[in-house]
Amino acid sequence: MLIIALFFVSAGTVPAQIYRLPAPDSTIGNYFGAAAAIDEGITVVGASGEPTCGVNSGAAFVYELNELGDWEETARLVPDDCDTDIFFGKTVAISGDRILVASYIPFFSGQKSNSVYIFEKDAETGEWIQTAKIQHETEKEEGTFATSIALDKDRILITTSGDTSTGKYGGAAYIYDYQDGEWLLSVRLSGSLGTQAGIFGTSSALDGDRAIVSASTYLEGRAGAVYVYDRIPSTGEWKESSVLLGILDFFISVDVSGDRVLVGESKAGRGGTGRARIFEPGEDGKWRPSASLVPKSKKSQGGFGYIVSLQDDTALVVGFDEQLSQKINIDRVVYLFKFDSEKDEWVQRHIIDVGNNNFGSALDLTHGKAIIGLASEAEIGKAYVVRIR
Numbered sequence: 001m002l003i004i005a006l007f008f009v010s011a012g013t014v015p016a017q018i019y020r021l022p023a024p025d026s027t028i029g030n031y032f033g034a035a036a037a038i039d040e041g042i043t044v045v046g047a048s049g050e051p052t053c054g055v056n057s058g059a060a061f062v063y064e065l066n067e068l069g070d071w072e073e074t075a076r077l078v079p080d081d082c083d084t085d086i087f088f089g090k091t092v093a094i095s096g097d098r099i100l101v102a103s104y105i106p107f108f109s110g111q112k113s114n115s116v117y118i119f120e121k122d123a124e125t126g127e128w129i130q131t132a133k134i135q136h137e138t139e140k141e142e143g144t145f146a147t148s149i150a151l152d153k154d155r156i157l158i159t160t161s162g163d164t165s166t167g168k169y170g171g172a173a174y175i176y177d178y179q180d181g182e183w184l185l186s187v188r189l190s191g192s193l194g195t196q197a198g199i200f201g202t203s204s205a206l207d208g209d210r211a212i213v214s215a216s217t218y219l220e221g222r223a224g225a226v227y228v229y230d231r232i233p234s235t236g237e238w239k240e241s242s243v244l245l246g247i248l249d250f251f252i253s254v255d256v257s258g259d260r261v262l263v264g265e266s267k268a269g270r271g272g273t274g275r276a277r278i279f280e281p282g283e284d285g286k287w288r289p290s291a292s293l294v295p296k297s298k299k300s301q302g303g304f305g306y307i308v309s310l311q312d313d314t315a316l317v318v319g320f321d322e323q324l325s326q327k328i329n330i331d332r333v334v335y336l337f338k339f340d341s342e343k344d345e346w347v348q349r350h351i352i353d354v355g356n357n358n359f360g361s362a363l364d365l366t367h368g369k370a371i372i373g374l375a376s377e378a379e380i381g382k383a384y385v386v387r388i389r
Contacts, residue, residue, distance in 0.1 A: 018354070019385040021045065021071055024061050032061070032381025033373030036362040037094040041065035043371045044077075044099050045383045046089030046362075054084030060092055060101045062128055063385075071385060075128040077101055079117050088117075093151040097121035099128065100156065102146040113137065114146040116158055118183070132183055134158065134176060142172045143201065150206035154178035157211050159201030170194060171201030173213045173229075175238065187238045191215050191227055197245070198224030198252075205256040209233065212261055214252035223248050226263050226279075228287055242287040244279055255310040261287070262315055264305030269294070274304030276317045278346065291346045293317060293337050304335070309365040313339035314388055315346065316370055318360035321353065332360045334372055336388065352386055 021043070023032060027050065035046030043063050050059040062075035077099065079088055090104035099119045118132040134156070136145050143162025150157040154177060161171040173189040189211070191200040198215030202224075205212040209231035216224040226244040231237070244263065253264035259280055266274040278291040293315060295304055304319030315337040320330055336350040352372065353359070362373030365388070374382040 034375035038371040053082040058088030161201035262310035266305040271300035
């Protein structure tokens with residue numbers, strides 16, 4: 001494992017360590033780091049271009065903390081029905097000893113159907129075993145299955161989304177619950193405002209009985225939306241609790257932690273500086289923005305809000321440290337914000353920067369740790385585990 005001592009670019013900080021995970025191989029263009037997820041002492045990194053059983057068949061790599069406190073590769077996940085051009089590892093999710101990996105063929109580009117694979121760690125052998133596969137034949141108007149995935153314990157959220165060229169691909173979200181040893185479809189969700197509010201299903205997040213699904217318009221100057229759904233414990237029914245409107249981004253990134261939802265808006269602000277907003281429910285149950293996160297040094301066309309991750313009082317937001325239009329010396333970085341309970345405000349604490357404009361291709365956050373991907377067609381992919389202070 002390569003350990004890099006790195007100064008965070010932010011006033012009043014101290015040196016911190018970034019752990020670069022050992023690359024599984026030296027393949028250029030395998031997109032290792034295009035997807036990543038972390039939970040306690042386990043992290044999984046997707047490499048959708050890995051030639052495991054053919055071109056773009058893909059793979060996902062599991063790393064675990066050993067007794068010495070080092071991250072080591074413990075598994076290489078591939079589906080039982082590995083095939084060429086299924087892009088296995090395009091998205092990943094993890095919760096405890098369970099991992100989700102999606103195969104994702106872009107919008108109706110082939111005859112193969114996308115799938116979501118479930119892997120679980122055998123308690124006796126420690127091996128990761130494929131235990132299930134979810135494949136859903138959706139109507140074409142719903143768009144492509146497995147556009148995004150989310151996992152929380154015994155619950156899975158999978159969205160579909162589609163091409164906006166005709167405006168008819170509205171998307172949907174499916175929630176599966178683990179019951180009596182199998183994954184059963186519990187509910188199908190869709191956006192109440194239709195395609196005018198955005199193409200439903202572009203990204204999603206899940207926390208217990210709350211599901212978040214974004215709807216992007218993919219159009220300059222035209223806002224999208226984010227839907228909040230809650231499950232009623234007494235009845236088991238899911239309801240649309242709120243629609244967050246006026247979200248400015250082509251692709252809206254979201255995350256949820258308890259009663260907080262974090263939404264990235266990389267096209268918002270004067271000059272497209274970007275922002276990430278925290279939404280919380282009021283006493284009347286209506287969701288409203290409670291904070292707007294922006295970098296201390298705003299950059300025109302800075303792409304701030306490209307990807308977001310949230311847990312409790314910590315938020316991570318991907319952006320650039322220079323103007324995109326500048327086209328030289330541009331690094332993509334990850335901004336770290338903490339909620340200061342005494343001041344009752346969110347404060348930028350650090351900037352995580354490894355000097356590469358492909359950094360931040362994937363992002364996830366758990367208690368005191370983050371996983372950040374760096375995927376590229378032109379270089380060997382990388383993934384970094386960062387201790388959050």
